[in-house]
Amino acid sequence: MNQADLCSPLLDALKADVGRCLWLLDENSPKLEALPPASQLSLITNRFDLFQHYQALGAQVQFTDFDFTPWQTASLDRIVAIVSKEKALTHYWINQAAEYLKPGGELILFGEKSGGIKTYARKAATLLGCPVEQTKLFAETWRLNLYKQALSNSLLDDQNYAQLRWLEHPELNYFAKPGVYGWQKIDAGSAFLMQTLADQLPLKGRVLDLGCGFGYLSLKAAGPDTLLCCTDNNAAALSACQANIDHYQLQGEVIATNAGAGITPGFDYLLCNPPFHTGFATRSDLTERFVRAAAQLLDAQGDAFFVVNLHIGLETRAKNYFQKVDVLANNGHFKLIHLRQPKNP
Ligand SMILES: C[S@@+](CC[C@H](N)C(=O)[O-])C[C@H]1O[C@@H](n2cnc3c(N)ncnc32)[C@H](O)[C@@H]1O
Structure with missing residues (x-):
């Protein structure tokens, strides 16, 4: 359109x-x-x-x-x-x-x-x-x-849109609902990210989940010494993520932002499976904004992990904002990119 x-x-x-x-x-x-x-x-x-x-x-x-x-x-x-x-x-x-x-x-x-x-x-x-x-x-x-005239009795099937529901999955049970990105499944890229980081989990310190959806990355990353900051642009995602943080009694907050704008910087870790597109904005604009926000929000000694489809050239963009850009893993569909040492804005 x-x-x-x-x-x-x-x-x-x-x-x-x-x-x-x-x-x-x-x-x-x-x-x-x-x-x-x-x-x-x-x-x-x-x-x-x-x-x-x-x-x-x-x-x-x-x-x-x-x-x-x-x-x-x-x-x-x-x-x-x-x-x-x-x-x-x-x-x-x-x-x-x-x-x-x-x-x-x-x-x-x-x-x-x-x-x-x-x-x-x-x-x-x-x-x-x-x-x-x-x-x-x-x-x-x-x-x-x-x-509107005489209403018929049968409402359209909206899958009970407004209600959060508890979903049982072999890997993780969670609250989600229609309107949340990929709400009925665990995203394969996000699962790859967390599998690759498995040895380092749980993450200690301040962890930013940028574009958190229902909070999969946060739920997998968090332990007793984790302080989460989960943020998304979408109201449905934020309510599902908050319900999951509460259910699993994790420490942290859930905040509405546009690509992390306005969040207090200094994160030890940043986890992100960025959106491919948003409405009328172009995909590359959004990827750029997410990487730029990561550089602004990460601590000088922090680690950011982005998972993207192989065809997304995130590394090239990231080199404008980070001194160290490494592809940590590649499973033929997704690559996991490790970003360190943000350049000064
Ligand atoms: C690929 S999904 C990943 C969701 C979640 N992290 C996961 O692993 O399942 C990308 C997320 O980015 C969010 N998003 C899209 N545009 C955004 C923006 N401008 N600012 C913040 N989040 C945004 C979407 O709502 C969606 O939840």
Whole structure:
């Protein structure tokens, strides 16, 4: 989906004249440079960088995993969203629209044909008991307009989106939920990272888990002498990670950040399986930001370990920020890169 092309239709959808409007944003949503001046426009996002961006614009924005409880049921005039890549989340949004829109209230969804927008059109129309207007905006991208009428009884399958659940895995049991990166499995790259470090575990001292997800790296690394700092951009990941830290009674904190910005530096260890992409940002931007943050946050004598797919040229970038860059292991799919001696910023 092209960010620039969607800005204008999105701004039209967010205009003030409708009454109480709620915009739902996940990583698939752009950072608009300005919002329409609408006193009754609210935003919910599960991404901390989007939260910070829209807060700086003066918007009424909440950073939660799409908690609708601040609103009363049947109180909203319009809900707007670009459909999520995660089906459970899009289904959850449509279910919430059925509950929180006023009778006659409007749901506006944007999405691509390849992202299932036609199927969402059919399902939302059935649930909201109304026809659906489908407008082709450009190329593959469509806008749906639906006006809630007689609700059908059957909600869409959102996999009980809002609930954390306990997952049992031969290696590790943990809390997770839809909306958390790879929540139903242990990431193969992360498992490789921890297998390679097995002799050094548990890690002693201050350990930063950069992009923690549900906290797999932290749970594997921590022992009685570990002080964890787990950080992620995603509200769902942070709540799952906090539940795991509490369950295993580990020492440390769970903090929302955008690529570690604002965290107090001086870590003895940094563990990271960086994200490949985020919404509209490019993969290489994000890799660069993670490596730069690692150099800023690591102690001069500290060790940072990054695991990435073989095709990601993290070492080249890392040489701009670290004096020592070594590939510690390579299993044919992933490589483990050891970074030491951050260069002065
Ligand atoms: C490949 S996953 C690794 C998750 C976890 N460490 C694991 O091993 O299972 C990358 C994580 O980075 C997070 N992430 C993406 N963009 C981020 C950003 N700008 N700042 C912080 N974390 C981010 C994602 O939410 C995701 O949890």
